[in-house]
Amino acid sequence: MLEQIREPLLAWYRENKRQLPWREEPTPYHVWVSEIMLQQTRVEAVKEYYTRFLQALPEVKDLAQCPEEQLLKLWEGLGYYNRVRNMQKAAIEIVEKYGGVMPADYEKILALPGIGSYTAGAVSSIAYGIPRPAVDGNVLRVITRITENPEDILKQSTKKKVETALQEIMLEDCPGDFNQSLMELGATVCVPNGMAKCEQCPVAQMCQAHAHKTVLEYPKKTPKKQRKIEERTVLVIQNGQEFAISRRPPKGLLAGLYELPNREGYLSEEEILSYVKDLHLLPLHIREAGEAKHIFSHVEWRMKGYFIKVAATEEKKVGSLIFVDRKESRGKYPIPSAFSAYRKFIEEDF
DNA sequence: AACACGGGGGG
DNA sequence: CCCCCAGTGTT
Structure with missing residues:
Protein backbone atom coordinates (compact mmCIF):
# COMPACT_ATOMS: atom_id res chain seq x y z
CA MET A 1 0.00 0.00 0.00
CA TYR A 218 -0.65 12.82 14.57
CA PRO A 219 2.15 12.31 15.21
CA LYS A 220 1.59 10.93 18.70
CA LYS A 221 4.29 11.74 21.18
CA THR A 222 4.76 11.51 24.91
CA PRO A 223 4.89 14.84 26.72
CA LYS A 224 8.43 15.88 27.49
CA LYS A 225 9.56 16.54 30.98
CA GLN A 226 10.01 20.06 32.15
CA ARG A 227 13.24 21.98 32.15
CA LYS A 228 15.45 22.37 35.16
CA ILE A 229 15.84 25.95 36.31
CA GLU A 230 19.25 27.26 37.29
CA GLU A 231 19.97 30.60 38.90
CA ARG A 232 23.30 32.13 37.96
CA THR A 233 25.23 35.29 38.65
CA VAL A 234 27.03 36.70 35.63
CA LEU A 235 29.97 39.06 35.97
CA VAL A 236 31.11 41.68 33.52
CA ILE A 237 34.55 42.45 34.91
CA GLN A 238 36.14 45.44 33.31
CA ASN A 239 39.83 46.24 33.51
CA GLY A 240 40.43 49.41 31.53
CA GLN A 241 39.75 48.57 27.91
CA GLU A 242 39.66 44.88 28.71
CA PHE A 243 37.06 42.56 30.12
CA ALA A 244 37.22 39.08 31.56
CA ILE A 245 36.15 35.89 29.85
CA SER A 246 36.90 32.29 30.64
CA ARG A 247 36.80 29.05 28.78
CA ARG A 248 34.18 26.46 29.56
CA PRO A 249 35.19 22.87 30.32
CA PRO A 250 35.83 20.56 27.37
CA LYS A 251 32.78 18.45 28.14
CA GLY A 252 29.17 19.22 28.89
CA LEU A 253 27.01 22.22 28.10
CA LEU A 254 28.63 24.68 25.65
CA ALA A 255 31.84 22.70 25.86
CA GLY A 256 34.97 24.62 24.99
CA LEU A 257 33.21 27.89 24.28
CA TYR A 258 34.02 31.14 26.03
CA GLU A 259 31.79 32.86 28.53
CA LEU A 260 31.52 35.73 30.91
CA PRO A 261 32.57 34.62 34.40
CA ASN A 262 29.53 33.31 36.20
CA ARG A 263 28.62 31.46 39.38
CA GLU A 264 25.87 29.12 40.43
CA GLY A 265 23.12 30.85 42.40
CA TYR A 266 22.35 34.49 43.06
CA LEU A 267 25.31 35.99 44.89
CA SER A 268 25.06 39.10 47.02
CA GLU A 269 27.25 42.04 46.11
CA GLU A 270 29.42 41.22 49.11
CA GLU A 271 29.89 37.66 47.90
CA ILE A 272 30.75 38.90 44.44
CA LEU A 273 33.27 41.38 45.75
CA SER A 274 34.95 38.75 47.88
CA TYR A 275 35.03 36.42 44.88
CA VAL A 276 36.75 39.12 42.87
CA LYS A 277 39.19 39.80 45.68
CA ASP A 278 39.99 36.11 45.95
CA LEU A 279 41.16 36.39 42.37
CA HIS A 280 43.64 39.02 43.59
CA LEU A 281 41.76 41.74 41.76
CA LEU A 282 40.79 45.00 43.38
CA PRO A 283 37.18 45.96 42.69
CA LEU A 284 36.54 49.69 42.36
CA HIS A 285 32.84 49.82 41.54
CA ILE A 286 30.00 47.37 41.26
CA ARG A 287 26.55 47.90 39.88
CA GLU A 288 23.70 45.74 38.71
CA ALA A 289 23.66 44.85 35.05
CA GLY A 290 20.11 43.56 34.93
CA GLU A 291 18.40 40.21 34.72
CA ALA A 292 18.27 37.89 31.77
CA LYS A 293 16.92 34.48 30.91
CA HIS A 294 18.23 31.93 28.50
CA ILE A 295 16.42 28.75 27.61
CA PHE A 296 18.28 25.66 26.49
CA SER A 297 16.48 22.49 25.51
CA HIS A 298 16.82 20.91 28.93
CA VAL A 299 17.74 23.72 31.30
CA GLU A 300 16.83 27.34 31.85
CA TRP A 301 19.29 29.91 33.15
CA ARG A 302 17.90 32.79 35.15
CA MET A 303 20.73 35.23 35.38
CA LYS A 304 21.46 38.34 37.40
CA GLY A 305 24.33 40.36 36.02
CA TYR A 306 26.80 42.68 37.70
CA PHE A 307 29.17 45.13 36.15
CA ILE A 308 32.44 45.39 38.07
CA LYS A 309 35.29 47.73 37.43
CA VAL A 310 38.60 46.59 38.83
CA ALA A 311 41.85 48.46 39.46
CA ALA A 312 44.20 48.26 36.52
CA THR A 313 46.30 45.16 36.24
CA GLU A 314 48.76 44.18 33.55
CA GLU A 315 47.98 40.50 33.96
CA LYS A 316 46.13 38.89 31.05
CA LYS A 317 45.36 35.70 32.94
CA VAL A 318 44.00 35.79 36.46
CA GLY A 319 43.13 32.33 37.66
CA SER A 320 40.80 30.97 35.02
CA LEU A 321 39.97 34.46 33.80
CA ILE A 322 41.40 35.85 30.60
CA PHE A 323 41.40 39.59 30.05
CA VAL A 324 40.84 40.44 26.43
CA ASP A 325 40.58 43.76 24.66
CA ARG A 326 36.93 44.51 24.13
CA LYS A 327 37.34 45.68 20.54
CA GLU A 328 39.92 43.27 19.31
CA SER A 329 38.20 40.32 20.96
CA ARG A 330 34.93 40.85 19.21
CA GLY A 331 35.39 38.47 16.31
CA LYS A 332 37.75 36.13 18.02
CA TYR A 333 36.19 34.22 20.86
CA PRO A 334 33.10 32.08 20.35
CA ILE A 335 30.67 33.16 23.07
CA PRO A 336 27.25 31.50 23.07
CA SER A 337 24.12 33.57 22.84
CA ALA A 338 23.18 32.72 26.42
CA PHE A 339 25.32 35.72 27.33
CA SER A 340 24.03 38.06 24.67
CA ALA A 341 22.07 40.12 27.19
CA TYR A 342 25.34 41.14 28.81
CA ARG A 343 27.41 41.72 25.71
CA LYS A 344 26.36 45.34 25.67
CA PHE A 345 27.98 45.98 29.02
CA ILE A 346 31.27 44.99 27.51
CA GLU A 347 31.07 47.99 25.23
CA GLU A 348 30.07 50.30 28.06
CA ASP A 349 31.93 52.49 30.46
CA PHE A 350 31.06 53.92 33.80
C1' DA B 1 14.94 3.81 27.35
C1' DA B 2 16.14 8.21 29.17
C1' DC B 3 18.80 12.05 29.09
C1' DA B 4 22.23 15.68 27.54
C1' DC B 5 23.02 18.79 24.14
C1' DG B 6 21.59 25.27 21.54
C1' DG B 7 19.25 28.36 19.51
C1' DG B 8 15.66 30.55 17.19
C1' DG B 9 11.13 31.10 14.62
C1' DG B 10 6.26 30.90 14.88
C1' DG B 11 1.63 30.30 16.90
C1' DC C 1 4.39 30.62 26.84
C1' DC C 2 4.87 26.31 24.20
C1' DC C 3 6.26 23.68 20.12
C1' DC C 4 9.64 21.86 17.29
C1' DC C 5 13.03 21.81 14.16
C1' DA C 6 16.68 17.50 7.69
C1' DG C 7 19.35 13.99 15.43
C1' DT C 8 23.41 11.83 17.81
C1' DG C 9 26.05 10.14 21.67
C1' DT C 10 26.19 8.64 26.34
C1' DT C 11 24.56 6.31 30.25
Missing part, protein backbone atom coordinates in the same frame (compact mmCIF):
# COMPACT_ATOMS: atom_id res chain seq x y z
CA LEU A 2 2.59 2.50 1.10
CA GLU A 3 4.46 2.15 -2.18
CA GLN A 4 1.68 4.14 -3.83
CA ILE A 5 3.18 7.31 -2.43
CA ARG A 6 6.35 6.99 -4.52
CA GLU A 7 5.31 8.38 -7.85
CA PRO A 8 3.05 11.24 -6.74
CA LEU A 9 5.63 12.31 -4.17
CA LEU A 10 8.48 12.33 -6.69
CA ALA A 11 6.41 14.22 -9.24
CA TRP A 12 5.35 16.74 -6.63
CA TYR A 13 8.92 17.16 -5.40
CA ARG A 14 10.28 17.90 -8.85
CA GLU A 15 7.74 20.65 -9.27
CA ASN A 16 7.82 22.11 -5.79
CA LYS A 17 11.24 21.68 -4.26
CA ARG A 18 12.84 24.75 -2.80
CA GLN A 19 16.06 26.05 -4.17
CA LEU A 20 18.56 25.59 -1.36
CA PRO A 21 22.32 26.20 -1.32
CA TRP A 22 23.17 22.56 -0.66
CA ARG A 23 21.06 21.43 -3.58
CA GLU A 24 23.19 23.30 -6.08
CA GLU A 25 26.18 21.00 -6.07
CA PRO A 26 25.34 17.97 -3.91
CA THR A 27 28.79 16.49 -3.46
CA PRO A 28 29.18 14.09 -0.54
CA TYR A 29 31.01 16.74 1.47
CA HIS A 30 28.38 19.39 0.75
CA VAL A 31 25.51 17.08 1.60
CA TRP A 32 27.26 15.96 4.75
CA VAL A 33 27.92 19.49 5.99
CA SER A 34 24.35 20.54 5.29
CA GLU A 35 22.84 17.50 6.97
CA ILE A 36 24.89 17.99 10.11
CA MET A 37 23.91 21.64 10.26
CA LEU A 38 20.27 20.80 9.67
CA GLN A 39 20.08 18.45 12.64
CA GLN A 40 17.48 20.00 14.95
CA THR A 41 18.02 23.26 13.12
CA ARG A 42 15.78 25.12 10.72
CA VAL A 43 16.62 25.61 7.08
CA GLU A 44 16.55 29.39 7.36
CA ALA A 45 19.04 29.37 10.21
CA VAL A 46 21.41 27.10 8.33
CA LYS A 47 21.70 28.91 5.00
CA GLU A 48 24.25 31.57 5.90
CA TYR A 49 26.25 29.25 8.12
CA TYR A 50 26.46 26.72 5.32
CA THR A 51 27.77 29.20 2.78
CA ARG A 52 30.30 30.71 5.15
CA PHE A 53 31.47 27.31 6.35
CA LEU A 54 32.18 26.01 2.88
CA GLN A 55 33.86 29.21 1.90
CA ALA A 56 36.24 28.81 4.83
CA LEU A 57 36.60 25.04 4.51
CA PRO A 58 35.94 24.05 0.89
CA GLU A 59 37.12 20.47 1.19
CA VAL A 60 37.20 17.62 3.68
CA LYS A 61 40.91 18.08 4.25
CA ASP A 62 40.40 21.74 5.15
CA LEU A 63 37.93 20.70 7.79
CA ALA A 64 40.32 18.05 9.05
CA GLN A 65 43.07 20.64 9.50
CA CYS A 66 41.02 23.54 10.84
CA PRO A 67 42.06 24.91 14.26
CA GLU A 68 39.42 24.32 16.92
CA GLU A 69 39.03 28.02 17.65
CA GLN A 70 38.11 28.81 14.05
CA LEU A 71 35.84 25.80 13.87
CA LEU A 72 33.82 26.88 16.89
CA LYS A 73 33.72 30.41 15.56
CA LEU A 74 32.20 29.14 12.32
CA TRP A 75 29.60 27.31 14.38
CA GLU A 76 28.97 30.05 16.94
CA GLY A 77 25.23 30.53 17.40
CA LEU A 78 24.18 27.32 15.69
CA GLY A 79 24.15 25.27 18.89
CA TYR A 80 24.88 21.62 19.58
CA TYR A 81 28.58 22.31 19.30
CA ASN A 82 29.55 18.65 19.45
CA ARG A 83 28.20 18.40 15.94
CA VAL A 84 31.16 20.29 14.56
CA ARG A 85 33.72 18.57 16.76
CA ASN A 86 32.41 15.20 15.64
CA MET A 87 32.40 16.37 12.06
CA GLN A 88 36.07 17.24 12.33
CA LYS A 89 36.84 13.86 13.89
CA ALA A 90 35.06 12.24 10.99
CA ALA A 91 36.94 14.44 8.50
CA ILE A 92 40.25 13.33 9.97
CA GLU A 93 39.11 9.73 9.69
CA ILE A 94 38.05 10.25 6.08
CA VAL A 95 41.45 11.72 5.24
CA GLU A 96 43.33 8.96 7.00
CA LYS A 97 41.28 5.96 5.98
CA TYR A 98 39.54 6.96 2.77
CA GLY A 99 41.94 9.30 1.02
CA GLY A 100 39.89 12.37 1.83
CA VAL A 101 36.70 11.13 0.16
CA MET A 102 33.54 10.18 1.99
CA PRO A 103 33.14 6.42 1.43
CA ALA A 104 30.29 5.41 -0.87
CA ASP A 105 29.07 2.82 1.61
CA TYR A 106 26.18 3.22 4.03
CA GLU A 107 27.75 1.19 6.83
CA LYS A 108 31.06 3.02 6.60
CA ILE A 109 29.30 6.38 6.60
CA LEU A 110 27.19 5.34 9.58
CA ALA A 111 30.33 4.40 11.50
CA LEU A 112 31.69 7.97 11.31
CA PRO A 113 31.43 10.18 14.42
CA GLY A 114 28.31 12.33 14.54
CA ILE A 115 26.55 10.34 11.85
CA GLY A 116 23.52 8.32 12.86
CA SER A 117 20.98 6.48 10.77
CA TYR A 118 19.31 9.63 9.50
CA THR A 119 22.46 11.37 8.28
CA ALA A 120 23.95 8.15 6.92
CA GLY A 121 20.78 7.61 4.91
CA ALA A 122 20.68 11.18 3.68
CA VAL A 123 24.31 11.29 2.55
CA SER A 124 24.13 7.80 1.03
CA SER A 125 20.98 8.49 -0.94
CA ILE A 126 21.48 12.13 -1.94
CA ALA A 127 25.18 12.10 -2.71
CA TYR A 128 25.65 8.52 -3.87
CA GLY A 129 22.24 7.29 -4.97
CA ILE A 130 22.32 4.47 -2.45
CA PRO A 131 18.74 3.41 -1.62
CA ARG A 132 18.61 3.95 2.13
CA PRO A 133 15.85 5.80 3.99
CA ALA A 134 16.54 9.06 5.84
CA VAL A 135 14.00 9.30 8.61
CA ASP A 136 13.86 12.60 10.43
CA GLY A 137 11.08 14.39 12.28
CA ASN A 138 9.40 15.41 9.03
CA VAL A 139 9.34 11.89 7.68
CA LEU A 140 8.05 10.51 10.95
CA ARG A 141 5.20 12.99 10.90
CA VAL A 142 4.34 12.38 7.24
CA ILE A 143 4.41 8.59 7.51
CA THR A 144 2.53 8.32 10.80
CA ARG A 145 -0.19 10.50 9.32
CA ILE A 146 -0.41 8.59 6.06
CA THR A 147 -0.60 5.27 7.90
CA GLU A 148 -2.44 6.65 10.92
CA ASN A 149 0.20 5.07 13.08
CA PRO A 150 -0.55 5.72 16.76
CA GLU A 151 2.89 4.80 18.07
CA ASP A 152 4.99 7.35 19.92
CA ILE A 153 7.43 8.84 17.41
CA LEU A 154 9.87 9.66 20.19
CA LYS A 155 10.48 5.93 20.68
CA GLN A 156 13.30 4.52 18.66
CA SER A 157 11.24 1.40 17.98
CA THR A 158 8.80 3.56 16.02
CA LYS A 159 11.57 5.17 14.02
CA LYS A 160 13.03 1.74 13.31
CA LYS A 161 9.71 0.49 11.96
CA VAL A 162 9.30 3.51 9.72
CA GLU A 163 12.83 3.03 8.41
CA THR A 164 12.09 -0.59 7.62
CA ALA A 165 8.81 0.25 5.92
CA LEU A 166 10.51 2.87 3.75
CA GLN A 167 13.46 0.62 2.96
CA GLU A 168 10.99 -1.88 1.58
CA ILE A 169 9.34 0.54 -0.80
CA MET A 170 12.49 2.32 -1.97
CA LEU A 171 13.62 1.77 -5.53
CA GLU A 172 17.15 1.95 -6.90
CA ASP A 173 15.97 4.93 -8.89
CA CYS A 174 16.69 8.36 -7.35
CA PRO A 175 16.51 7.44 -3.67
CA GLY A 176 17.82 10.90 -2.82
CA ASP A 177 14.84 12.60 -4.41
CA PHE A 178 12.49 10.17 -2.75
CA ASN A 179 13.91 10.88 0.69
CA GLN A 180 13.94 14.59 0.08
CA SER A 181 10.39 14.52 -1.20
CA LEU A 182 9.21 13.13 2.13
CA MET A 183 11.17 15.73 4.07
CA GLU A 184 10.11 18.54 1.78
CA LEU A 185 6.48 17.55 2.13
CA GLY A 186 6.83 17.52 5.90
CA ALA A 187 8.58 20.87 5.92
CA THR A 188 6.20 22.72 3.60
CA VAL A 189 2.83 20.90 3.45
CA CYS A 190 2.43 18.26 6.13
CA VAL A 191 3.58 20.70 8.77
CA PRO A 192 3.33 20.25 12.56
CA ASN A 193 1.10 22.06 15.02
CA GLY A 194 -2.17 21.46 13.29
CA MET A 195 -2.05 23.58 10.18
CA ALA A 196 -1.34 20.92 7.60
CA LYS A 197 -2.12 22.05 4.08
CA CYS A 198 -3.82 18.89 2.94
CA GLU A 199 -5.34 20.59 -0.08
CA GLN A 200 -1.83 20.92 -1.49
CA CYS A 201 -0.77 17.39 -0.64
CA PRO A 202 0.02 15.02 -3.52
CA VAL A 203 -0.75 11.98 -1.37
CA ALA A 204 -3.83 13.18 0.50
CA GLN A 205 -5.90 10.57 -1.34
CA MET A 206 -3.89 7.78 0.27
CA CYS A 207 -3.57 9.39 3.69
CA GLN A 208 -5.44 7.53 6.42
CA ALA A 209 -5.40 10.47 8.80
CA HIS A 210 -6.78 12.74 6.10
CA ALA A 211 -9.52 10.24 5.27
CA HIS A 212 -10.57 10.05 8.90
CA LYS A 213 -9.98 13.74 9.66
CA THR A 214 -7.48 12.86 12.35
CA VAL A 215 -4.47 14.67 10.95
CA LEU A 216 -4.25 16.90 14.00
CA GLU A 217 -3.87 13.88 16.24
